[in-house]
Amino acid sequence: MTLNTFRNVLFSALFMVISTMGFANEDTENPENEKFDAKEMILHHVKDAHEFHIMDINDKPVSIPLPIILYTDNGLVTFMSSEFHHDDSGQHIVEKNGMKFVKLHEKIYQLDGDAEAVAFDEEHHPTNASKPYDLSITRNVFMMWVSVFVLLLIFVTAARSYRKSEDNMPKGVAGFIEPLVVFVRDEIAKPMIGEHRYKKYMPYLLTIFFFIWINNIFGLIPIFNGANVSGNIAFTFTLALFTFIITTLVGNKNYWKHIFWMPGVPVPMKIFLMPIEIIGMFVKPISLMIRLFANITAGHVIILALMSLIFVFKSVAIAPVSIAFSLFITVIEIIVTAIQAYIFTILSALYFGMATEEEHH
Amino acid sequence: MTITGIAAIGAGLAAIGAGVGIGRIGGSAMEAMARQPEMHGKIQTSALILAAFVEAVALFGVVVAFLQG
Numbered sequence: 331m332t333l334n335t336f337r338n339v340l341f342s343a344l345f346m347v348i349s350t351m352g353f354a355n356e357d358t359e360n361p362e363n364e365k366f367d368a369k370e371m372i373l374h375h376v377k378d379a380h381e382f383h384i385m386d387i388n389d390k391p392v393s394i395p396l397p398i399i400l401y402t403d404n405g406l407v408t409f410m411s412s413e414f415h416h417d418d419s420g421q422h423i424v425e426k427n428g429m430k431f432v433k434l435h436e437k438i439y440q441l442d443g444d445a446e447a448v449a450f451d452e453e454h455h456p457t458n459a460s461k462p463y464d465l466s467i468t469r470n471v472f473m474m475w476v477s478v479f480v481l482l483l484i485f486v487t488a489a490r491s492y493r494k495s496e497d498n499m500p501k502g503v504a505g506f507i508e509p510l511v512v513f514v515r516d517e518i519a520k521p522m523i524g525e526h527r528y529k530k531y532m533p534y535l536l537t538i539f540f541f542i543w544i545n546n547i548f549g550l551i552p553i554f555n556g557a558n559v560s561g562n563i564a565f566t567f568t569l570a571l572f573t574f575i576i577t578t579l580v581g582n583k584n585y586w587k588h589i590f591w592m593p594g595v596p597v598p599m600k601i602f603l604m605p606i607e608i609i610g611m612f613v614k615p616i617s618l619m620i621r622l623f624a625n626i627t628a629g630h631v632i633i634l635a636l637m638s639l640i641f642v643f644k645s646v647a648i649a650p651v652s653i654a655f656s657l658f659i660t661v662i663e664i665i666v667t668a669i670q671a672y673i674f675t676i677l678s679a680l681y682f683g684m685a686t687e688e689e690h691h
Numbered sequence: 692m693t694i695t696g697i698a699a700i701g702a703g704l705a706a707i708g709a710g711v712g713i714g715r716i717g718g719s720a721m722e723a724m725a726r727q728p729e730m731h732g733k734i735q736t737s738a739l740i741l742a743a744f745v746e747a748v749a750l751f752g753v754v755v756a757f758l759q760g
Contacts, residue, residue, distance in 0.1 A: 517736070617747045624750035673743045680740070 368638040380411040401463035420448040473557035522679035539675040546667035561626035570619035573678040581685040629663045698759035705752025712745035
């Protein structure tokens with residue numbers, strides 16, 4: 331290892347330690363007299379939220395308020411989440427259009443009729459409040475827009491640089507993007523779908539590959555508070571649904587024959603295989619959904635759990651071990667961001683390839 | 692034993708299964724690559740895909756443990 335590489339490695343490690351310290355800094359939000367609850371802190375980070383909480387300064391939360399949009403029986407209601415004054419226990423009541431709203435565990439409840447406060451049953455569920463349809467711009471939606479904006483910026487710049495250059499050589503951002511696009515084409519689309527049919531699917535494959543990747547990366551940046559977009563089951567569900575719809579729509583005669591009347595096996599076996607194949611049709615996108623969700627969520631939980639060890643043991647002596655381990659996991663997570671985007675894309679391509687395969691003779 | 696403890700044991704069992712599965716895939720892939728270095732790329736791709744399939748089953752276990760725990 332030359333001195334130069336060594337210095338690069340050292341600097342990268344230093345930056346990542348700083349980023350883990352960013353996580354640690356957020357944890358000091360708990361007052362010292364209160365017992366530190368690692369589980370609650372982790373769940374708070376992994377869950378979606380109605381405000382963009384950045385950090386705490388002297389126990390005062392610093393956050394960006396996001397709009398809350400509710401569809402109630404009396405029509406649409408909108409207000410900023412700052413009107414709740416960071417309350418998440420259902421104490422602070424916001425009155426709009428004669429309706430009372432409270433925020434409880436990041437869910438908005440509408441109080442019934444003339445109720446003055448939320449009443450709870452034994453399991454801590456509110457008894458006199460109902461949930462209106464919540465169409466709010468939450469933290470995840472906001473982060474998704476940010477990543478869409480960044481992706482547009484990168485790709486529009488790249489596209490422009492191609493138009494400008496005379497010999498079609500990639501320059502600037504395009505030089506970084508082109509190998510990735512070629513990778514998706516040559517390593518994912520062509521071998522999985524086939525030389526002749528892959529072109530139709532390239533836009534979709536490229537979109538999910540870069541969208542998942544950039545959302546995974548944003549999830550690891552502490553200043554965005556680990557906005558857990560790709561670790562949100564609704565997000566992965568939607569992406570898996572797209573794959574399912576495309577697979578079902580492009581499926582040819584051969585594909586459906588393999589599901590309903592498997593060729594080449596005796597009749598009792600055909601009948602036996604039919605329900606299994608039908609279940610398999612749905613299990614494929616479901617496993618796509620759960621794989622991405624669980625991988626990213628598990629990564630976040632591990633990093634945060636290692637960081638909270640310091641606060642659980644209340645000792646500085648744990649800090650070197652804890653930081654070293656969370657640095658290690660962060661490095662692994664950086665690889666996982668790319669691998670999960672790759673796996674999701676290649677499996678989608680595989681399903682498209684299976685759906686459009688021609689009959690063998 | 693509480694339900695959380697049982698859920699944790701379940702997640703551990705799922706991890707053992709996935710560990711055995713991915714270990715076998717990885718071992719065989721390494722062996723195959725050593726025998727036929729020219730097939731390196733293809734073997735790696737299919738090994739990764741298969742590992743993803745095995746891992747998904749373990750993650751189902753983890754998700755169930757999360758829901759219970």
